Amino acid sequence: MLGALSQGTRLNIIRHLVGKEREGASAGEIAEAVGAISSKASFHLSALERAGLISSERRSRHIIYRARIDSLGALVSFLMNDCCDGHPDIRACCGPAGGR
Amino acid sequence: MLGALSQGTRLNIIRHLVGKEREGASAGEIAEAVGAISSKASFHLSALERAGLISSERRSRHIIYRARIDSLGALVSFLMNDCCDGHPDIRACCGPAGGR
DNA sequence: TCAATGTTTCAAGAAAGATTGAAATGTGAA
DNA sequence: TTCACATTTCAATCTTTCTTGAAACATTGA
Numbered sequence A, B: 001m002l003g004a005l006s007q008g009t010r011l012n013i014i015r016h017l018v019g020k021e022r023e024g025a026s027a028g029e030i031a032e033a034v035g036a037i038s039s040k041a042s043f044h045l046s047a048l049e050r051a052g053l054i055s056s057e058r059r060s061r062h063i064i065y066r067a068r069i070d071s072l073g074a075l076v077s078f079l080m081n082d083c084c085d086g087h088p089d090i091r092a093c094c095g096p097a098g099g100r
Numbered sequence C: 001t002c003a004a005t006g007t008t009t010c011a012a013g014a015a016a017g018a019t020t021g022a023a024a025t026g027t028g029a030a
Numbered sequence D: 001t002t003c004a005c006a007t008t009t010c011a012a013t014c015t016t017t018c019t020t021g022a023a024a025c026a027t028t029g030a
Helices: A008-018 A027-034 A038-050 A069-083 A088-092 B008-019 B027-034 B038-050 B069-083 B088-092
Strands: A054-059 A062-067 B054-059 B062-067
Touching: A008 A027, A008 A038, A008 A054, A008 A062, A008 A069, A008 B069, A027 A038, A027 A062, A038 A054, A069 A088, A069 B008, A069 B069, A069 B088, A088 B069, B008 B027, B008 B038, B008 B054, B008 B062, B008 B069, B027 B038, B027 B062, B038 B054, B069 B088
Parallel strands: none
Antiparallel strands: A054 A062, B054 B062
């Protein structure tokens, strides 16, 4: 997952999809939004899906992609807890709204 | 930073250094801890330092590395806020101890 | 069936990253 | 000075990842 996110185009795709959590977006719309030709977008969408960060669903001619919020949460959790051993200063960075 | 963390040896280095936040650890100790020959460890330590995730300080013959907790916090914060737009379900993953 | 649309797959090349062993650098002690 | 130790740098090689354009596949509507 970290590898999947460490690439500009893919980070932009995630940002776009998090902003459209419910609706999701088609491959073409995503490609346009991030300024990539179709094959490039498809390549990166595959990488993100392989990493489990997004999901896809065919909807007639379009393929709708959605961010997997659960996976993003798991990644943040991994960084906080496994990688950083729950260090309080790192937890604190979430801001006062964190925790629930 | 995401790229720097998306590599097994480097993730292990970070884990080792977070566990020794105060003391830090020398290049040699780190190399042994993560099972890497010296040049390999040095290569990855450089990458982590270039990314701002660790700092180094010469101490006579040794070079002591330390995790930069502030940077790790900034990275988690980036994922939560910039990348994921502060999505509540992602924030929630911090667990009940989050926020301060 | 045919054509149009949306998307992926493929092949090729370019670029970036990882690993290794040997050599070089810096430091302290005899 | 010289030696030993800790670490980095270098060069070579290998692997992986990115990008592009063309071709293929899937779906829909005329």
